[in-house]
Amino acid sequence: xxxxxxxxxxLFIASPILCAxxxxxxxxxxxxxxxxxxxxxxxxxxxxxxxKAWKDACSSTNGTPTLIVPTNKIFMTQPLTFQGPCKSAxxxxxxxxxxxxxxxxxxxxxxxxxxxxxITFNQISGLVVNGGGTLNAQGASWWDxxxxxxxxxxxFLGCNNLKHxxxxxxxxxxxxxxxxxxxxxxxxxxxxxxxxxxxNTDGVDISSSTKVFIEHSIISSGxxxxxxxxxxxxxxITNVKCxxxxxxxxxxxxxxxxxxxxxxxxxxxxxxxxTTNGARIKTWEGGSGYVRKITYKNITxxxxxxxxxxxxxxxxxxxxxxxxxxxxxxxxxxRGTTKDKxxxxxxxxxxxxxxxxxxxxxxxxxxxxxxxxSCNNAHGSSSSCNPTVTCLGN
Numbered sequence: 001x002x003x004x005x006x007x008x009x010x011l012f013i014a015s016p017i018l019c020a021x022x023x024x025x026x027x028x029x030x031x032x033x034x035x036x037x038x039x040x041x042x043x044x045x046x047x048x049x050x051x052k053a054w055k056d057a058c059s060s061t062n063g064t065p066t067l068i069v070p071t072n073k074i075f076m077t078q079p080l081t082f083q084g085p086c087k088s089a090x091x092x093x094x095x096x097x098x099x100x101x102x103x104x105x106x107x108x109x110x111x112x113x114x115x116x117x118x119i120t121f122n123q124i125s126g127l128v129v130n131g132g133g134t135l136n137a138q139g140a141s142w143w144d145x146x147x148x149x150x151x152x153x154x155x156f157l158g159c160n161n162l163k164h165x166x167x168x169x170x171x172x173x174x175x176x177x178x179x180x181x182x183x184x185x186x187x188x189x190x191x192x193x194x195x196x197x198x199x200n201t202d203g204v205d206i207s208s209s210t211k212v213f214i215e216h217s218i219i220s221s222g223x224x225x226x227x228x229x230x231x232x233x234x235x236x237i238t239n240v241k242c243x244x245x246x247x248x249x250x251x252x253x254x255x256x257x258x259x260x261x262x263x264x265x266x267x268x269x270x271x272x273x274x275t276t277n278g279a280r281i282k283t284w285e286g287g288s289g290y291v292r293k294i295t296y297k298n299i300t301x302x303x304x305x306x307x308x309x310x311x312x313x314x315x316x317x318x319x320x321x322x323x324x325x326x327x328x329x330x331x332x333x334x335r336g337t338t339k340d341k342x343x344x345x346x347x348x349x350x351x352x353x354x355x356x357x358x359x360x361x362x363x364x365x366x367x368x369x370x371x372x373x374s375c376n377n378a379h380g381s382s383s384s385c386n387p388t389v390t391c392l393g394n
Contacts, residue, residue, distance in 0.1 A: 152174050
């Protein structure tokens with residue numbers, strides 16, 4: 001699996017990503033929003049300028065069209081949808097400045113279906129969104145509402161061969177980035193930042209997508225740094241600093257008896273700092289489907305509450321004999337500290353978890369305390385584990 005991910009990543013890197021300085025006039029086939037009437041004063045609604053520039057860029061057939069958001073300005077926009085497909089096989093959006101949502105939810109004026117997200121990229125193949133700028137979703141005024149009533153900041157929907165970053169995302173009302181129905185995604189050098197107390201502000205949510213790479217990024221939020229949801233496979237997350245937040249999670253899956261699948265996930269070279277969880281898999285009892293071929297490797301833990309956790313009874317419904325099957329999961333080379341007494345939790349339902357492997361685990365408690373582990377209906381093997389996992393064979 002690791003070899004396959006490496007080959008796919010080479011294909012991503014081999015294709016050029018536009019790196020010219022944002023705002024320079026020597027970028028060929030450029031569509032600068034200033035030329036479409038954007039003010040960039042942080043107060044004027046520049047939404048129409050963005051949409052007009054996008055319409056022309058998306059219709060262009062001359063080379064690789066590039067939408068330019070210049071540096072040293074603040075552009076305020078209402079919810080936007082950049083709609084594809086476009087005539088060019090590749091599209092670039094270079095954001096050098098600061099793009100901000102309205103200051104409070106009372107000032108949002110969603111148009112059509114735009115109420116579910118602030119910025120949506122829909123059905124655009126070969127899309128590159130970079131430039132090193134900042135997307136500030138101004139989410140604080142939304143955080144007292146229920147999650148179902150809050151928008152995602154940036155949504156990529158049906159965007160194949162997508163590249164995103166470098167970029168900074170701030171204070172989403174809900175998820176900072178959602179990747180849905182995409183095939184071939186590279187998210188690299190992004191900073192996703194929200195307060196630890198902000199609810200449901202996941203860094204990246206992945207669903208129904210394949211070949212997704214997240215690398216060299218910093219994610220600090222009030223929920224999962226990365227959440228991998230149903231229909232996702234061939235996911236590679238590496239060299240990410242996560243914290244605060246709820247860790248890197250597969251799931252939750254199988255809510256309300258739903259059928260859900262996730263497979264071929266490889267998470268490596270991660271630093272979890274004061275997160276609620278580290279490596280987590282969570283499924284609802286009563287659901288169906290499978291989670292399989294999951295690897296967490298080379299993980300550094302700094303005061304993590306639940307470093308290793310499988311919860312096959314997440315919000316248990318007492319549906320005996322039913323559950324999302326969890327198999328072929330490896331936790332290897334974990335080191336660091338936990339602030340809780342229970343460092344490893346393998347909580348499986350009546351159908352059990354199979355081929356769970358723990359190797360080279362060395363987790364200590366704060367002040368030198370020795371943490372423990374717990375097991376319920378988990379099957380597999382362990383070696384060189386501290387704390388020991390007595391339910392798994394050595």
